Amino acid sequence: MEASLSHGSREMGHMKDFLLKGVALSEDESLLVETVRDLCRNEIAPRAAEVDREEKFPWDNIAKINEMGLNGLFIPEKYGGNPISKNAWFMILKEISKACPSTGIIFATTSHGCHPIVQFGTPEQKKRFLPPILKGALAAISITESDAGSDAKAMRAQAIKKSDGYVLNGTKSFVTTGDVADILTVFVKVKEENEIVGLTPFILTKDMAGLRAGKIEKKMGLRGSSTSEVILEDCYVPADHLLGAPGGGFKILLSSLNSSRPNIA
Ligand SMILES: Cc1cc2nc3c(=O)[nH]c(=O)nc-3n(C[C@H](O)[C@H](O)[C@H](O)COP(=O)(O)OP(=O)(O)OC[C@H]3O[C@@H](n4cnc5c(N)ncnc54)[C@H](O)[C@@H]3O)c2cc1C
Structure with a gap:
């Protein structure tokens, strides 16, 4: 329990730094955030009002997110992912959620559903269940x-x-x-x-x-x-x-x- 709680305060610490001190990203991460920002501006934001008004599951947005391979950001390298720093992750989630909150929570929830597998799964469970997520499963x-x-x-x-x-x-x-x-x-x-x-x-x-x-x-x-x-x-x-x-x-x-x-x- 102690380990989990200290992990939790570390997570909140990342968030506090992110909110109060601004973010330091690597060059690659900055480029990725910029690419996601363009996607949000050009494709995701223009559909947001309709998605909300019509209670329409934003499959097109999820497809775009998957074209960019963004599910790989919360999957370990060993299983084919390409994780990034917490700051870059929050920036990307913020951009998507700002453009379309529904798309943001769907994307974040896939990471929440994977977290127990990534952290507590056996190697066999990771090999079996993470690759489909990498390919775009929810x-x-x-x-x-x-x-x-x-x-x-x-x-x-x-x-x-x-x-x-x-x-x-x-x-x-x-x-x-x-x-x-x-x-x-x-x-x-x-x-x-x-x-x-x-x-x-x-x-x-x-x-x-x-x-x-x-x-x-x-x-x-x-x-x-x-x-x-x-x-x-x-x-x-x-x-x-x-x-x-x-x-x-x-x-x-x-x-x-x-x-x-x-x-x-
Ligand atoms: C949009 C949305 C998406 C969600 N997605 C998921 C999901 O994907 N998976 C999932 O499992 N759940 C999900 N939830 C459920 C969410 O996690 C619960 O709503 C949350 O755990 C609170 O439970 P509750 O709604 O029954 O409120 P309650 O537990 O009944 O709490 C009601 C209020 O009482 C307060 N309260 C409760 N206990 C105490 C206490 N002991 N002392 C003082 N105050 C107290 C709470 O802070 C709250 O303000 C989602 C909820 C929403 C609204």
Whole structure:
């Protein structure tokens, strides 16, 4: 827990430096930010009002982001990505969000959905789930439930241990991109031999039987970004989709929240 909290204050420290001291970027990073700024000015901003008015998921913007390979910015080099400094990352996210807030949150959410895999996944999980993201797949992260918001530990969705995997049941709420994401990191409580062993994230893919989107929220802002329920109905998930150790998900949850907070801000 201490490690996660200090990681969190480091993340917020980056944000504070970014806001108060301005940013020092390498030449390559400055060029990248400039290229993203042009893309935002010429392609993303002109569509923003329509995206918001029509509650239209901005697929064209996501395609442009993928043409530039921007998902690689939060994927380690070892898995084909090209990570950049925190300052450059915030600059890029700021440019996209300034041009179209819905596109900004969708792009940031893919990084949030990947974070637990990058930080806590096995080499096999990274090799399997990060390359599709690099090619432009969308990721989501699902923690919240109707009675478990700030108090995430109150979540009720469960994974029951079977011989070679887990069966997941429950309803998650307010999942950004929950209806369209290709890969979802979903937190539930694992139950083994009738005992709850604790919070545990699983990597789900949208083709899994028993996984579907429920109600899509009507929002007052970020209307091009979908926010949906994710419904798990006897959703069978093989054991090698479990992230970390069964019941060891609270530190992954804290790390995920800590790394996403500055992006949301
Ligand atoms: C647009 C949008 C996108 C979202 N995307 C995602 C997503 O992708 N994945 C996901 O898992 N969740 C997502 N969420 C959910 C979000 O993380 C929750 O809204 C958040 O955790 C707060 O939960 P809640 O809404 O139930 O509010 P509550 O927890 O009910 O809190 C309501 C208010 O009470 C305050 N409060 C709560 N507890 C205390 C306390 N002990 N002491 C004092 N004050 C307290 C809170 O600060 C808040 O102001 C999204 C929400 C929105 C609006």
